[in-house]
Amino acid sequence: MNKIGIDLGGTKIEGILLDNDNNIVERKRIPTQQQKGYDSIINSIISLVKDLKTLAKSDVRIGVSTPGAISKKTGLIKNSNTQCLIGKPIQEDLHKELDDKITIENDANCFALAEATMGAAKNYDVVFGVIMGTGVGGGIVLNGKIHQGRTFIAGEWGHHTLKQKGNSCYCGKNGCVETYLSGPALEKRWKEITGKNETLSSIVNNINNSKAKEWKSEFLQNFGVGLANVIDILDPDVVVLGGGVSNISFLYDEGKDAVYDKVFSDLVDTPILKNQLGDSAGVFGACLL
């Protein structure tokens, strides 16, 4: 059976076709055009899948990685930071146009599955995969299988409350981890402290003045508390970081120390690793579903 994996991201939709031996036959990227709304996104996915299917040499199995999850109660998308998807019957709408078997899974779960199967966490049994990008998510893989949880929210540390009266979040709560550790949140905080609009990569390239130190120390504190809370519950064999924020190198030394400092244990040696698959983890994870 050939496999098609689709990764629905905030800025791009990527599709990949694998042959029976998991070789890449084709991969394509198109912009997400979130501003055009749900129908535009669904039509883009359908045309991408149809394009890839013309190259398939056998029946295909389709996996879709998406922000959010399918609600067990309603069958509709919930918890998505691509907010135009919330409340939409994505599975049903794709089925109407595509006859093949379609599996839909949360993007952080797909990321964790891909890294656990073929990336940085290949030799570990209990894997916590973290996405810190446009939003903050997480996925748990136990012995090669995604742990979805009773209501499909397992791993969603991005909406743990970090500060009770903190930043307001699209989810309706205040102080969620995502409102401190996502790329946009970190850039927003930089602007509050310095008055400057700068991208995350340019901020971390010049981190030596006192305002930058304030920004960095808050960031490390929030990262440390947020991830230590997860480690206290799951005690994973490894944590793998993904998303744009994971490119910041100080997360793997000073960030790791900030996490270890908060974990409830006399021995803390959980590896905190950078992903190996880059932004391809989503499509590969979708193929592995």
Ligand SMILES: [Zn+2]
């Ligand atoms: Zn939230």
